[in-house]
Amino acid sequence: MKIAKNLNHLGTESAFEVLARAAELDNAGHNVINLGIGQPDFKTPNHIVEAGIKALRDGHHGYTPANGILPLREAVAADFQRRHRADVHPDCVVVQPGGKPTMFFCISMFGEPGAEILYPDPGFPIYKSMIEYSGASAIPILLKEENEFSFSADEVLAQITPQTRLIILNSPANPCGGAVPKSQFDQLIAGLAKWPEVAIFSDEIYSQMLYGEREHVTLLNYPEIRDRLIVLDGWSKTYAMTGWRLGCAVWPRELAPIATRLAINCHSCVNAMTQHAGIAALEGPQEAVYKMVAAFDERRRIIVDSLNSIEGFQCVEPGGAFYAFPNISGTGMDAKSLQNLILEKAHVATVAGTAFGDNGEGFLRFSYANSKENIIEAIDRIKDCLTK
Numbered sequence: 042m043k044i045a046k047n048l049n050h051l052g053t054e055s056a057f058e059v060l061a062r063a064a065e066l067d068n069a070g071h072n073v074i075n076l077g078i079g080q081p082d083f084k085t086p087n088h089i090v091e092a093g094i095k096a097l098r099d100g101h102h103g104y105t106p107a108n109g110i111l112p113l114r115e116a117v118a119a120d121f122q123r124r125h126r127a128d129v130h131p132d133c134v135v136v137q138p139g140g141k142p143t144m145f146f147c148i149s150m151f152g153e154p155g156a157e158i159l160y161p162d163p164g165f166p167i168y169k170s171m172i173e174y175s176g177a178s179a180i181p182i183l184l185k186e187e188n189e190f191s192f193s194a195d196e197v198l199a200q201i202t203p204q205t206r207l208i209i210l211n212s213p214a215n216p217c218g219g220a221v222p223k224s225q226f227d228q229l230i231a232g233l234a235k236w237p238e239v240a241i242f243s244d245e246i247y248s249q250m251l252y253g254e255r256e257h258v259t260l261l262n263y264p265e266i267r268d269r270l271i272v273l274d275g276w277s278k279t280y281a282m283t284g285w286r287l288g289c290a291v292w293p294r295e296l297a298p299i300a301t302r303l304a305i306n307c308h309s310c311v312n313a314m315t316q317h318a319g320i321a322a323l324e325g326p327q328e329a330v331y332k333m334v335a336a337f338d339e340r341r342r343i344i345v346d347s348l349n350s351i352e353g354f355q356c357v358e359p360g361g362a363f364y365a366f367p368n369i370s371g372t373g374m375d376a377k378s379l380q381n382l383i384l385e386k387a388h389v390a391t392v393a394g395t396a397f398g399d400n401g402e403g404f405l406r407f408s409y410a411n412s413k414e415n416i417i418e419a420i421d422r423i424k425d426c427l428t429k
């Protein structure tokens with residue numbers, strides 16, 4: 042067989058490999074504490090589950106429009122208005138099976154040999170994977186510890202060239218937990234006036250997970266870039282619905298039909314019952330979301346203090362999402378070796394920073410989507426393992 046060369050450039054998400062090894066160890070009788078996985082440890086709120094079941098009972102068993110049923114797209118538009126006072130037309134919303142397909146579609150639209158796409162490093166690994174698969178050059182935007190893992194607008198603007206087609210941004214961010222201050226967005230958007238051909242892809246999937254005084258900055262509220270802006274959001278993290286596979290994006294009016302055509306070529310539509318559950322999530326009570334975020338905030342403070350008490354670790358306070366990203370260079374080990382050591386010996390799953398880009402060397406990602414007790418126990422185990 043001769044498979045297409047592009048596939049040599051397709052990367053992966055190594056968090057899934059860690060997950061598989063953690064499951065093997067668990068099956069072999071070890072009690073693995075999983076701080077490697079990027080999904081809430083809460084169940085989907087009951088009223089959402091019930092709405093999905095009701096949709097099945099009511100006979101919603103068939104195909105739906107490829108861009109999503111209208112009541113769901115209307116609910117998405119109303120939700121952006123409620124949360125951010127952002128005007129979104131339902132025709133610009135394309136519903137997808139999760140957040141990832143939007144990345145796939147967006148990067149496919151702009152990426153080709155000769156094009157340059159800027160992406161955050163450390164960042165969600167699928168960005169770089171997809172850019173390289175498309176044949177475009179992947180240009181890293183370095184997120185630095187000293188900037189609390191925000192990008193620097195000046196640095197991003199200096200990286201733009203006539204070949205730049207797309208800039209990928211993600212705040213609050215995976216894996217660093219950084220939340221970009223509004224001043225940096227303001228400066229970046231002002232500078233982009235000089236580059237009217239460059240599109241912006243803003244991954245805002247963690248928009249409801251912000252801590253302290255921080256407020257989410259959605260790029261939807263910068264009218265000057267709306268005609269070249271794609272905003273990804275979704276249900277996976279906010280409503281603990283990772284396995285349902287439901288996400289969406291707001292596209293410029295001219296790109297929404299292209300995204301819809303890609304959906305027709307790819308998956309036809311999201312299953313109907315999940316779309317109905319998605320409406321219940323957006324239109325129903327939000328208390329479960331607030332409670333989950335409050336729990337993450339409490340764990341965030343616990344994990345940052347605990348990580349800083351490990352010799353050789355240094356952890357800045359994450360502003361959003363549910364990840365801590367300590368600098369582990371003081372241990373004298375590289376990220377992958379330390380990830381493997383603490384998985385095999387302490388039975389704690391984490392993900393090496395290098396899984397998120399070359400700039401992640403010297404860091405480990407800890408997801409604090411786990412109980413306080415487990416977080417405390419995990420840190421004790423790591424300390425024991427490192428002192429042996």
Ligand code: PLP
Binds near residue numbers: 211246276288
């Ligand atoms: N964007 C970011 C930054 C993520 O961390 C993730 C999942 O981990 C996604 C998008 C994809 O979400 P989904 O599971 O809905 O595809």
